[in-house]
Structure formats: C-alpha cells, structure tokens
Amino acid sequence: MTSKPLTVVKCGGNPAVDAAGICADIARLVREDRSVLLVHGGSGEIGRLAGRLGVPQRTLVAPDNVSTRYTDPDTLEVVILALAGAVKPRLIAELARHRVPAVGLTGMDCRMLRAQRKSAVRSVVDGRTVLVRNNLSGRITTVDTGLPRTLLHAGYVPVVSPPAIDEHDQAVNVDADRAAAALAAALGAEELLLLTGAPGVLADPDDPGSVQSSIQISPTGAPDPSARGGMALKLIAAREALAGGVGSVRIADGRIPEPVSRTLAGAGTTVHISRAESPNHSSREREIRR
Numbered sequence: 001m002t003s004k005p006l007t008v009v010k011c012g013g014n015p016a017v018d019a020a021g022i023c024a025d026i027a028r029l030v031r032e033d034r035s036v037l038l039v040h041g042g043s044g045e046i047g048r049l050a051g052r053l054g055v056p057q058r059t060l061v062a063p064d065n066v067s068t069r070y071t072d073p074d075t076l077e078v079v080i081l082a083l084a085g086a087v088k089p090r091l092i093a094e095l096a097r098h099r100v101p102a103v104g105l106t107g108m109d110c111r112m113l114r115a116q117r118k119s120a121v122r123s124v125v126d127g128r129t130v131l132v133r134n135n136l137s138g139r140i141t142t143v144d145t146g147l148p149r150t151l152l153h154a155g156y157v158p159v160v161s162p163p164a165i166d167e168h169d170q171a172v173n174v175d176a177d178r179a180a181a182a183l184a185a186a187l188g189a190e191e192l193l194l195l196t197g198a199p200g201v202l203a204d205p206d207d208p209g210s211v212q213s214s215i216q217i218s219p220t221g222a223p224d225p226s227a228r229g230g231m232a233l234k235l236i237a238a239r240e241a242l243a244g245g246v247g248s249v250r251i252a253d254g255r256i257p258e259p260v261s262r263t264l265a266g267a268g269t270t271v272h273i274s275r276a277e278s279p280n281h282s283s284r285e286r287e288i289r290r
C-alpha cells in the first residue's frame with residue numbers, strides 16, 4: 001500500500017478516448033492528495049504506425065472469443081515505438097501542462113513487470129483451432145513494486161505501458177488492461193478504472209444504449225458471452241484485479257468530458273466476481289501480489 005489511497009487509471013488506446021480529459025482529471029485527483037498511477041494502451045497508434053511502416057497486423061482470436069495482437073518481431077518494434085515513443089510522451093506532455101510530475105515507464109524498467117512468453121497460442125482460423133508459434137507476447141507473472149512505490153511515495157505519477165520483460169530479459173508484449181490489473185493488485189489500489197472507447201460493458205455490443213451498470217463474471221473461464229475482442233480481455237483483467245484484492249473495478253467511457261470524475265461518480269459498469277468466496281487468491285495472483 002502507498003500511504004495515500006491509490007487510484008489506477010487505464011487510458012485505452014482508441015483514438016476517440018479523451019486523453020487530455022483524463023490527464024486534467026488526474027491533475028484534479030493529485031491536487032486532492034490522492035496517489036494516481038496511469039497505465040495506457042495504444043491500439044490506434046500501433047495500427048497507424050504499422051500502416052506507415054508497412055508492417056502487417058494480425059489479430060488472434062482464442063476459442064473463448066478473446067482477441068489479442070499477434071506480435072512478431074517487427075510488430076513488437078512497432079508496439080514499443082508507438083507506446084513508448086508516441087502515446088506516452090503525449091500523455092506526459094499533457095500532464096506536464098497541468099503541472100503533474102509524471103514519469104514515463106514501460107514494464108521493462110527495473111524489471112517492474114515480468115512476464116512469461118507464451119511459446120504457442122491457440123487461435124481460431126477459418127473455424128479451426130490452430131497453434132500459432134513465434135508470438136512475442138506473454139502473461140505477467142510478477143510485479144516488482146519497488147519502483148512505482150518509490151515514485152508514488154515521492155508524489156510522482158507513474159505512466160506505465162507494455163512491454164514487460166521476459167525470463168531472458170527481453171521485451172515481451174502484454175495486454176495493457178492486464179498490466180493495469182496486476183499493478184493495481186500488487187500496489188493495493190483502492191480502485192481501478194478502465195477507460196475505453198465504449199460507454200461500459202454493453203449487453204448488446206451493437207447497441208450503445210445497452211450499458212450494464214454492473215456485471216457479474218464467473219471466477220474462471222470465458223468472461224461473458226456479450227463481451228468480444230478487447231472487451232473480453234478487459235473483463236478478464238477486471239477479474240484478476242478483484243481477485244488480487246483491488247476494492248473496485250469500473251469499465252467506463254473514456255470519450256466523454258471529465259471521464260475519470262464521471263466514472264468515480266458512478267458512470268460505466270462495475271465488475272463483480274460471482275460466487276461468495278471471491279476474491280479468491282489463486283497461486284498466480286498471490287505471486288503477482290508479491
């Protein structure tokens with residue numbers, strides 16, 4: 001735990017997300033003497049940069065509907081350039097404009113986010129499940145809280161993104177929502193806000209009016225049939241955060257004015273784990289809590 005209550009905010013990489021609004025809200029929280037850690041993705045910028053550099057992009061869809069980015073070596077380079085070279089400096093500049101002392105980091109710094117590479121991942125191609133190899137992505141196994149704790153104690157706002165670092169001390173792509181969840185759990189955050197390009201978790205992904213104010217997800221297995229693609233992964237991240245002891249997790253709209261304040265005031269979807277015995281600290285989550 002940091003001495004002040006900690007809020008972890010994840011800013012989605014959809015270009016419609018109001019990053020400037022999120023930064024202005026973070027400045028307000030900091031002025032109110034709260035600790036804030038900002039995690040960001042960058043799917044929009046990664047796609048744009050990959051297009052400019054001529055690096056083809058491929059999405060892997062797992063049998064449970066969760067989609068992830070296929071990360072070959074060229075794509076990993078694009079991911080690092082986009083996140084650490086474009087999205088993060090913009091966020092740091094915006095926070096600086098509000099006089100927030102922000103420090104940009106990736107999960108590699110001080111080996112903060114350690115991940116194990118998945119040697120092969122299952123993906124559905126033309127209705128058949130196949131094994132895809134040479135994927136430079138992985139799953140977070142350990143969070144070293146030393147660096148973010150030191151920064152938070154000293155009043156800085158860490159701004160963190162993938163990649164993580166693997167068992168051979170090489171960069172490895174990880175999902176930004178799950179990185180936010182792992183950090184929030186390991187740092188004992190009071191709340192995790194996942195701000196994205198949707199108004200919350202929709203009962204019908206094609207109906208923006210079908211926001212669910214709360215959602216119960218099972219402790220294991222596929223999260224919810226209504227959630228596809230990046231939202232399915234977001235629910236998995238939310239579950240990991242709650243199981244790791246984070247007080248509350250909300251998935252909400254990052255495109256509206258004052259997105260953080262509105263989410264703290266109740267906008268979006270609150271995620272709960274169904275079943276009385278949650279949070280269940282599985283061995284992996286205990287390892288992540290460190």
Ligand SMILES: Nc1ncnc2c1ncn2[C@@H]1O[C@H](COP(=O)(O)OP(=O)(O)OP(=O)(O)O)[C@@H](O)[C@H]1O
Binds near residue numbers: 195198199
């Ligand atoms: N049931 C659902 N409710 C809301 N959004 C959904 C649902 N199912 C699928 N989605 C899609 O999931 C998207 C959110 O995940 P996505 O990974 O695209 O964004 P992000 O995580 O905020 O950005 P990044 O991955 O760059 O960090 C929504 O914008 C929407 O298109």
Ligand SMILES: [Mg+2]
Binds near residue numbers: 041230233
């Ligand atoms: Mg995503």
